[in-house]
Amino acid sequence: MAKTKAERLADIHAEALKDFDNIQTAMRDERIQCLEDRRFYSIAGAQWEGPLEEQFENKPRFEVNKIALSVMRIINEYRNNRITVDFVPKDGSTDIELASTCDALYRASEQDSGADEAYDNAFEEAVGGGFGAWRLRNVYVDEEDDENDEQKIVFEPIYDADSSVFFDLDAKRQDKGDATRCFVITSMTRESYKAKYDDDPTNWPKSIHDHEFDWATPDVVYVAEYYRVEEVRETVRIFQDLAGEETRYTRADFEADESLEATLLATGSIEIGQKRVMRKKVHKYTLSGGKVLEDHGIIAGKHIPVIPVYGKRWFIDNIERCMGHVRLAKDAQRLKNMQLSKLAEISALSSIEKPIMTPEQVAGHQMMWAEDNLKDYPYLLINPVTDQNGNEQAVGPVGYTRSAAVPPAMAGLLQLTEVDMRDILGNQEAGEDMQPNMSGKAVELIQNRLDMQSFIYMSNMSKAVKRCGEIWLSMARDIFVEEGRKLKGMERDGTPDTYELMTPIIDQDTGELTYRNDLTRASFDVAVDVGPTSSSRRAATVRSVTGMLQLATDPETQAVLTSLAMMNMEGEGIGDIRQFFRKKLVRMGVVEPNEAEQEEMAMEAQNQQPDPNAMFLQASAMEAEAKAVKAQADAVKAQADTEYRIAQTAETKADTLKTLAELENDEQRLALETAEKLTQTVDQAFDVATELPQG
Numbered sequence: 142m143a144k145t146k147a148e149r150l151a152d153i154h155a156e157a158l159k160d161f162d163n164i165q166t167a168m169r170d171e172r173i174q175c176l177e178d179r180r181f182y183s184i185a186g187a188q189w190e191g192p193l194e195e196q197f198e199n200k201p202r203f204e205v206n207k208i209a210l211s212v213m214r215i216i217n218e219y220r221n222n223r224i225t226v227d228f229v230p231k232d233g234s235t236d237i238e239l240a241s242t243c244d245a246l247y248r249a250s251e252q253d254s255g256a257d258e259a260y261d262n263a264f265e266e267a268v269g270g271g272f273g274a275w276r277l278r279n280v281y282v283d284e285e286d287d288e289n290d291e292q293k294i295v296f297e298p299i300y301d302a303d304s305s306v307f308f309d310l311d312a313k314r315q316d317k318g319d320a321t322r323c324f325v326i327t328s329m330t331r332e333s334y335k336a337k338y339d340d341d342p343t344n345w346p347k348s349i350h351d352h353e354f355d356w357a358t359p360d361v362v363y364v365a366e367y368y369r370v371e372e373v374r375e376t377v378r379i380f381q382d383l384a385g386e387e388t389r390y391t392r393a394d395f396e397a398d399e400s401l402e403a404t405l406l407a408t409g410s411i412e413i414g415q416k417r418v419m420r421k422k423v424h425k426y427t428l429s430g431g432k433v434l435e436d437h438g439i440i441a442g443k444h445i446p447v448i449p450v451y452g453k454r455w456f457i458d459n460i461e462r463c464m465g466h467v468r469l470a471k472d473a474q475r476l477k478n479m480q481l482s483k484l485a486e487i488s489a490l491s492s493i494e495k496p497i498m499t500p501e502q503v504a505g506h507q508m509m510w511a512e513d514n515l516k517d518y519p520y521l522l523i524n525p526v527t528d529q530n531g532n533e534q535a536v537g538p539v540g541y542t543r544s545a546a547v548p549p550a551m552a553g554l555l556q557l558t559e560v561d562m563r564d565i566l567g568n569q570e571a572g573e574d575m576q577p578n579m580s581g582k583a584v585e586l587i588q589n590r591l592d593m594q595s596f597i598y599m600s601n602m603s604k605a606v607k608r609c610g611e612i613w614l615s616m617a618r619d620i621f622v623e624e625g626r627k628l629k630g631m632e633r634d635g636t637p638d639t640y641e642l643m644t645p646i647i648d649q650d651t652g653e654l655t656y657r658n659d660l661t662r663a664s665f666d667v668a669v670d671v672g673p674t675s676s677s678r679r680a681a682t683v684r685s686v687t688g689m690l691q692l693a694t695d696p697e698t699q700a701v702l703t704s705l706a707m708m709n710m711e712g713e714g715i716g717d718i719r720q721f722f723r724k725k726l727v728r729m730g731v732v733e734p735n736e737a738e739q740e741e742m743a744m745e746a747q748n749q750q751p752d753p754n755a756m757f758l759q760a761s762a763m764e765a766e767a768k769a770v771k772a773q774a775d776a777v778k779a780q781a782d783t784e785y786r787i788a789q790t791a792e793t794k795a796d797t798l799k800t801l802a803e804l805e806n807d808e809q810r811l812a813l814e815t816a817e818k819l820t821q822t823v824d825q826a827f828d829v830a831t832e833l834p835q836g
Contacts, residue, residue, distance in 0.1 A: 150426075150433040157367050157428060161324055162353045164307045171462050175270035175303035178467040181474075182208040182269055188471075188478055201489070203482045208470050211566040215268050215466060215595040220261065224603050226610035228665040240665055242640055242658050245630030246621070247613055252631055256296035263605070266302055267452045268598050271463035274302035276325070277446040277612055279620050292441075292620040294613060299325060299447070306447060315454060315601070316608035323445045325366040334362040338434050345431035356430025364434070367426040368445045377416045383409040389416075442615035450605035452598055466598070470565040477558045480551060487547060496538035501526060603669045610667035621660045634709075636723070682709045701731055 144152070180187040189202050228243040230236045250256070259275035266273030275298050282291045299306055305326040312320035335341055342357040349356060356363050377389050388410075395401050423445055425437040440446070452465035502523040503510060510521060525533040621628065624643035632638055644657040686706040693699050708722040726732040727742075734742065 150436065153369075153426065154428055154433045157322075157324075157365075157369075157426070158349075158352055158430070160309065160322055161307065161365070164310055164322075164324070165354050167310055167460055168307060171460070172272070172303045174468065175272050175463065175465070176301075178465055178471070179266065179270040179303070181471055182206065182212055182467050188474060193475060193479070197479070197482065201482045201486050202478070203485060204478055205481060206474070207477075207562055208467055208474055208566065211470075212265075212269055212466050215598055216261075216265055218595045219264050219599060219602065222599070224260075224599070224606045225670045226606060226613075227668045227670055228610065228614065228663075229668050231664060231666055236663075236665070239658065239660075239663055242630065243614060243617070243660070243663055243665065245632060245638060245640065246617065246628055247610065248631035248633075249629045249637075250294045250613065251296060253293070253629070254295035254297070259296045259298040260602075260606075262298040262300060263302065263448075263450045264598070264602055267450045267601065268465050269452075269467055270303050271452040271454075271465040271468070272303045272306075272449065274299045274306045274447055274449045275609075276448065277609070277616060279441045279616055291623065291626065294616055294620070296609075302449070306449065308445075308447075308449070313456070315449075315451060316604055317445070317447070317449055318608060318611075320445055321370040323368040323447050325368075325447060326363055327365075328361040328363055330360070331357075331362055334364070334429070338364075338429070340429065340431060340434070342429075342431065349430045352430070362429060364427065364429050367428050368440075368447065369424045369426070370445065371422050371424050371439075373420050373422060375418055375420055377418055378412055379414045379416065380405050380410045381413045387413070441619040442612060444612045444615050446612050446616065448605050448609045448612065451601050454601070466566070470562060473558055473561045473565060477555070477562065480555050480558065484547065484551065484555075494544065495542040497540040497542065498523065498538055499526070502536075502538075607667050607669045610669070614663060614665060614667070617660050618663055624656075682706075701726070701729065704729075705731075 177190075180190070185204070186202075188204050188206070189197065194202075226244070226247055228240040228247070230240055263273035263275045275296060278295050278297055279292045280295055281289065282293050283289045307324045307326070308317050308320040309322035314320075317323075329337070331342065342362055345357070354363075375391060377391055379387055379389050381387050390401065398404075421443040422439050423442065425440050426433050427435040427437065451463045454461065454463045456462070504524055506522045506524070509518060512518075513521060526536040527533055621642055626642045628640050628642065630638045630640045640658055642658050642660065646655055646657050647653070648655050683706050686702050686709075690699060690702050690706075693702060704722040704726050708719050708726065710719060723732060724738070727734045727738055
């Protein structure tokens with residue numbers, strides 16, 4: 142008997158809680174360290190958390206946070222060298238136009254949804270703690286319009302990814318392309334949870350307390366987005382038409398068009414085979430500790446739309462372990478904080494030597510001595526001391542307090558700690574070694590040394606961005622399918638453009654009807670480009686072009702270089718100028734026009750008023766061309782007349798010969814007839830003679 146929907150969801154819920162327990166139990170210690178690392182460098186006072194806090198409870202606790210400066214340097218390096226996606230045709234040559242369209246649509250999706258926030262948050266969490274993540278979602282373009290079914294792809298940050306994102310333990314790839322399960326945990330207050338899902342955690346079954354993870358606490362309730370990859374085996378039927386071409390159809394094709402099979406058979410197509418294929422689909426659920434709250438069904442694309450990024454990552458004891466830039470420097474940072482705090486305590490508590498008096502000496506003058514550090518009296522009074530005979534004696538202080546001596550080992554230890562932190566975090570002061578009179582080679586070597594300290598983080602981020610491009614393309618193939626739909630694209634230089642999907646065109650090679658910007662057939666490899674930001678690239682382009690201007694002597698080349706430099710200039714209110722010089726380069730044939738510019742140029746050509754001089758020259762050229770054509774026609778006619786006369790002469794000669802031949806034939810026939818008649822006459826005479834009587 143088939144299970145009901147409620148029973149099926151209950152089984153999925155039980156399986157999900159069990160899977161999450163196994164994942165969370167295995168990853169708990171690693172993820173806690175990631176969270177502690179992020180707190181250590183980013184929250185004031187967090188560097189004293191733990192046993193040190195109790196030991197220095199009543200003592201100064203200073204922080205000189207050098208780790209935060211090192212982390213920020215790596216983050217700034219990334220923000221100045223953004224990583225971009227580039228879709229590349231699998232065979233390296235075809236579908237270049239469609240690949241460029243996908244590039245532009247991807248950049249537009251990034252801009253419209255604020256992808257930089259998602260990237261920056263994930264990278265910072267990966268560098269600080271070791272693990273970060275972001276996700277992609279397909280949403281309606283206008284959720285308030287019930288008749289508009291168009292969707293778009295948005296990039297969303299996932300905060301505290303080390304505490305909220307968990308993949309199944311069998312996923313070993315760094316980009317989690319082999320994952321079949323994923324949980325994204327968020328917390329809600331009990332009141333918000335009850336209002337949104339109409340569910341009370343107090344009514345959950347008691348079995349929920351048997352799980353390792355506490356899904357409900359007195360303060361918060363945890364809700365999970367649960368992504369589950371479902372593999373479906375499907376039969377593809379292969380038909381061959383009368384021309385011998387093969388076409389493959391799935392069950393969905395026949396379900397969408399019930400008359401498809403009858404049409405194929407009627408047109409002479411025959412089924413020549415079938416193939417079993419495996420297709421992946423992603424099912425999304427929202428669940429809590431009590432039940433499945435919502436079944437979202439199959440989502441766009443065939444990949445889990447959650448992209449992880451790691452600082453440093455490896456497997457040890459079959460457990461995925463990761464860390465960022467902080468963990469190895471924590472002990473050195475703690476040691477430095479303790480030393481500086483102790484040194485500050487010594488300096489603060491014993492800055493001057495204090496006299497030691499007897500009570501009789503300061504009796505009545507206590508306030509004067511106590512306020513001396515504030516009012517700075519010119520002198521201080523003490524009472525005289527009397528001897529046994531009652532005589533006053535001038536006696537000074539009994540003694541003085543002594544300043545605490547700095548331990549000899551502390552100075553050396555401070556230097557060693559500083560060296561250790563430089564070795565672990567990287568020598569951030571190396572950039573200060575660059576002097577104005579240094580050679581370009583020396584500057585390049587110093588910059589390369591600084592870049593190598595952040596290279597592993599940039600490399601791991603590029604792997605995550607590459608995976609993001611693969612997921613985006615898979616989703617785009619499912620949701621960007623409307624014929625004639627117009628989407629905004631973004632060129633590499635930041636210029637917006639419009640792309641129309643599924644535009645019908647005739648293939649010039651085959652003559653068949655195809656579609657331009659058909660993303661359903663977009664199957665590309667994804668490459669990533671790590672480089673400076675668009676602004677930095679423009680500045681570098683201007684510097685290079687300016688240098689080339691000094692070498693160029695051709696006026697046309699100088700005009701091109703000048704326009705290129707102006708097109709890449711940065712500044713307030715320079716956008717219109719850049720657009721002007723771009724149009725100029727397009728008209729010169731230097732820059733390839735986009736679709737909007739092509740349409741604009743075509744309209745200008747149609748609406749442009751003719752130039753009188755150009756019209757006169759054109760008319761003169763047409764007149765000369767007409768005369769040349771007429772002269773050629775006359776020559777052809779003369780030649781044709783000559784050939785006609787020759788043909789007429791030949792025909793007359795042939796008639797004459799024919800007449801002569803006919804005359805000769807008539808004379809011969811007459812002679813034969815005469816001879817035949819003479820013969821007949823002779824024969825008749827002979828017959829008459831033979832019939833006469835003999836005498």
